[in-house]
Amino acid sequence: MKYETSKRLKYLGFFVLGVTCFFLGRFWKSGNPEDFVFRSGDFRKITEPGFSIVNSSYETGSDSSGGANDSVSYVVRNGKDDAGRIELCGPHMVNYVPCRDNFHGVKKILSVSRGKSFDRYCPSESNLWFCLVPSPINYKLPLPWPESLSEVWIGNFPPSTLVRDGIKRNFFTQNKEKLRVQDDTQAHELSKYLSKIHPNVTPGVHIKIILDVGSGLGRIGAAFHNVSSLHIAPKDFHRDGVQLSLERGIPSMLASFAMHRLPFPSEAFDMVYCSACDVEWTRDGGILLLEANRIIRGAGYFLLKIEVKKEEEHNFWSDVENLSKQLCWTLINKMENVALWKKPSDNKCYLTRGTGAQPPLCDAMENQDDVWYVPLKSCIPKLRERVRSISVRNRYKSLDVPERLQNVELDAYVPRVEAFLAEKFYWKMAVQSYIDELGWRKLQFRNVMDMRANFGGFAAALAASDMKCWIINVIPVSGPNTLPLIYDQGLIGAVHDWCEPFDTYPRTYDLLHASGIFSTEDKRCGIITILLEMDRILRPGGHAYIRDSVSLLVRVEALTKLIGWRTEIIDINEGVYGKSKILHCQKLLLHF
Known part of the structure; x- marks a missing residue:
């Protein structure tokens, strides 16, 4: 039986x-x-x-005419693979990010205003690299999680202003070969702000997916394990916060509010969080805030903490608040240098704006999820019509x-x-x-x-x-x-x-x-x-x-x-x- x-x-x-x-x-x-x-x-x-550890003279046995120390390379001719051994890139390419370190492309920019220098400029076919990007000479295997949240090998990434300033401000301590992240930098900064200005919003309960814009250390990813967070920032030779976050095992990637749409769909995040992120939200009629609006879900939040000079603070808040009203956002609360807005849950406000209101509504035929190299648009997309209403708390577990x-x-x-x-x-x-x-x-x-x-x-x-x-x-x-x-x-x-x-x-x-x-x-x-x-x-x-x-x-x-x-x-x-x-x-x- x-x-x-x-x-x-x-x-x-x-x-x-x-x-x-x-x-x-x-x-x-x-x-x-x-x-x-x-x-x-x-x-x-x-x-x-x-x-095993190997060097640039890796032997494949495919070349009978030379020894292990021969200069080697890989060539592509007429679309067909012409196989040889691939050599190491130079030591200056240890931290090479092709579309962010393309100096030939950046040189062609007539102006670095409007974040142009932070956009993607990928190498042309003639400037593509055909070599293996090497590791730093003192590279070691990353520490396992969760140990890596607190300690990283300092030889795995180049020294930066972020690290040097962090040591001075006691955010980090250096112990021989390791850089230790102090507990206060992993504090629940987001929870602290929300508890003051809107206690009824809790990460992991009311907010499930968060875009952390340029916080430097990826604090949200380190603090909340019941939240899907993504830390983004531009490649900056002085700070390189994304690299440190990745070394710690925190969700991060290089991206910036610049000239093109971010590589994310519309209505993707429950919150966009900017903690002194150095984004010019008010430039060009608020086009960057419009991009934030595109990726925030209906009834989602925008949390902004600023660090500006005292004499500039009033004008900055005034500009941001005026823009947020045009977007039909509701200011939940503002305390000192932190403010929280909420996006509408439906299109009523958008449809009742007066004739000629700016910024205009986007063309209904335009695909808001089409993002690859699509320029930023100065318009407000209507919220998609939902088949049924569902709370944020249950959104991700209730639908089959x-x-x-x-x-x-x-x-x-x-x-x-x-x-x-x-x-x-x-x-x-x-x-x-x-x-x-x-x-x-x-x-x-x-x-x-x-x-x-x-x-x-x-x-x-x-x-x-x-x-x-x-x-x-x-x-x-x-x-x-x-x-x-x-x-x-x-x-x-x-x-x-x-x-x-x-x-x-x-x-x-x-x-x-x-x-x-x-x-x-x-x-x-x-x-x-x-x-x-x-x-x-x-x-x-x-x-x-x-x-x-x-x-x-x-x-x-x-x-x-x-x-x-x-x-x-x-x-x-x-x-x-x-x-x-x-x-x-x-x-x-x-x-x-």
């Missing part, structure tokens, strides 16, 4: 697996059907904390499917709801398999990126597994823009084009998850372009899991050897006609 029961359960499992794979195979037309991960055979022990699912343009043969639920179920099983079979808990991931997030099923499953990490969901511009669905689930993410570098520092992520990214982007960007960027943003000792067709993985694996990664192709249970596998990669430590 026990054998018969086990047999029936086995058949039932295969049936559910088959139905799920059918939906996903019909939905994602990428040539690599997403299937469950069940590894067979022994897994080579490349997941141990220790890893995201509210904006039906608004996303998908190239699909099956209904959206079925496709969403199938992917969600699939990744729940797959992530559990990763954890159980591949020992993910032992690897102590902190910063994780899903390079092709689709509906966000991977991140949702990883978050539900209670792994102590944060995940940024990247939605490639080459596919459907599902980023609004990511935020509707209480997750965070950004739109990106993988033909260009991502806006983060080198050695940011402990885990890169790339499912179908090469099959969808190969013809647009080329494998080596994406691999070099993955190598730049992956920390030494970090892992990349690349899932794709076997034929494509053979090409990818050959190129990973050229950048010195350890690799292992893992079988997954797709049956005799299966076409997909996983390429597990681990980055080694490279420095001069």
Whole structure:
């Protein structure tokens, strides 16, 4: 009887697996059907904390004419890979962020006003780098979470004004090789402000997703673990707060209120929080405040703390308050140098403004979620009509499917709801398999990126597994823009084009998850372009899991050897006609 029961359960499992794979195979037309991960055979022990140290003379065995000390490089000719060994970049590129450190592009700017110097200026094809960004000479593996919230290796990032000033002000203490963040800098600054000006608003209860604009230390991410927060700031050679936040394991990325829309969808955040963030909110008729308004949800909040000269304070507050009235924001309270506004929950105020009111309403046909290199707009978008009213407290746990699912343009043969639920179920099983079979808990991931997030099923499953990490969901511009669905689930993410570098520092992520990214982007960007960027943003000792067709993985694996990664192709249970596998990669430590 026990054998018969086990047999029936086995058949039932295969049936559910088959139905799920059918939906996903019909939905994602990428040539690599997403299937469950069940590894067979022994897994080579490349997941141990220790890893080899190699130098720029990494030997691939592909060059029989020279020795290990030969000068090596990688060249792309006529779109075809001409393989050689890839050399290290110079030591001046240790903290290279291509689209933020492109001095050729910045030189062409006629004026640095209006935040132009903080915008993206990616290298042209002729100026692309084809070398491996090295690690600092004293680089060490980041401390595990939560220890990293309090202490970081000072040799892992360059000294900056932020650190030097922080030591003077007792925000930090330096103990030999470590920089310790004092407890007062991790205090619940946001809770302190809210308790004074609006005690009824509690992070984690009434506010679930927060955009922390330029706070320097990513305080919200350090203080609240029941809140999805994202810390953004421009790349600043003097402060580099984003780099310190990432080293601590706090959700952060380089971004700025400048000339273009932020890479986030409309109505994404429950709160935008600016604590002396140096953003010129009132410039150009308040165009930056209009961008904040675009990404704040209906009934969401804008919390502003300022540090300006006493003689400038009155005029600043007057300008901001006038702009906020034009946006139909309600000033909840203002105390000293801190103020809190609330965005309306519906369009009544917008529709009752007088004729010719400024700024005008946006064109109803304009897509407010279209953000990649889209210039800022001086208009107010109407709030989307909700199918049903739901409180912020229950928004992310009450809906079986995201509210904006039906608004996303998908190239699909099956209904959206079925496709969403199938992917969600699939990744729940797959992530559990990763954890159980591949020992993910032992690897102590902190910063994780899903390079092709689709509906966000991977991140949702990883978050539900209670792994102590944060995940940024990247939605490639080459596919459907599902980023609004990511935020509707209480997750965070950004739109990106993988033909260009991502806006983060080198050695940011402990885990890169790339499912179908090469099959969808190969013809647009080329494998080596994406691999070099993955190598730049992956920390030494970090892992990349690349899932794709076997034929494509053979090409990818050959190129990973050229950048010195350890690799292992893992079988997954797709049956005799299966076409997909996983390429597990681990980055080694490279420095001069």
